[in-house]
Amino acid sequence: MANGIPALDRLVDEFRKMPSIGNKSAERLAFYVLGLEDKDVKGLADAIINAHERIHQCSVCRNLTEDEVCPICKNDKRDRSIICVVEDPRDVAAIERTHEFNGLYHVLHGVISPINGIGPEELTIKELLARLSDNTVNEIIMATNPTVEGEATAMYISRLLKPLGISVSRLAYGIPVGADLEYADEVTLSRALEGRREI
């Protein structure tokens, strides 16, 4: 825009750098900030600084946490023989919401993607292998996304693990619950047929 108000232009620029925020949204957010009470502006700025300072990776599973070891890794009631491998901390939150998994996690922080210059050494695969050395783990669930990169990453890691005698599984593919068969894409539908079960 360029309002002739440098402090405003700078704020709009900062918001525009954020993901999925365009010119108009950045402007709207900037005006929102201008309209806040003093204490709410401090609250917003503090929340930003504070989150960035306090949150780091769990030294075991690489999920985000404010502690040295995250609450899931510290929890004695979780099954230590099974690890669910995900791409991203948000995936941990999604799986936790199902209340169906009581094992541990490992967060890769990405997927292997040669196009974006991300090789296996950029991910936390070394750290995953280190966790397997004491033989308490006997199953790994690969819960990377059902994308080309997610698949390739799951395959790559499973090949590393097989020789260690650890069972490696993959999340089931199929039609999403509540979806309409008519609108399912062919690949999903053929995977659903392939994976059919007796009832």
Next chain:
Amino acid sequence: MANGIPALDRLVDEFRKMPSIGNKSAERLAFYVLGLEDKDVKGLADAIINAHERIHQCSVCRNLTEDEVCPICKNDKRDRSIICVVEDPRDVAAIERTHEFNGLYHVLHGVISPINGIGPEELTIKELLARLSDNTVNEIIMATNPTVEGEATAMYISRLLKPLGISVSRLAYGIPVGADLEYADEVTLSRALEGRREI
């Protein structure tokens, strides 16, 4: 969401308060902040605090500025006999971009809207009338939005100004340049017919 990471939850909450930011976007923005370099986080927080501290209303036209009087009001080359009345500082920026208007502005900071409990005394109408007391102004352009509230506000102000012998005009209505006639709504189209000009 609830990640079990209080600093993250707090940041997501702060972003969720912003206009047109839902749960998913708030989460995405929070993860963007976590991924920033130290200095970029400081830059973002500073821009927020700084903009809020420095920007206030021009003592003359009520547009936003970092100075006591804004650059437009201070500019000797602007025509002081004509004032364009707008709802919002963003409208000043929009009109300035046309480079077609060389007068001054007056920002109302809203429109009369009984439903939202906003009466004339909530707007900067008193300040507008005060600016007219020295008789340098002889035309007012009402450039409020073409909404019910914008119209009503324009009418209200024009009735206050007429007795002062000041000419009051309204922006022209019509089909937007580059738009397709076929898709113009009936009201716009009938206004465009009504306002037709000889060529």
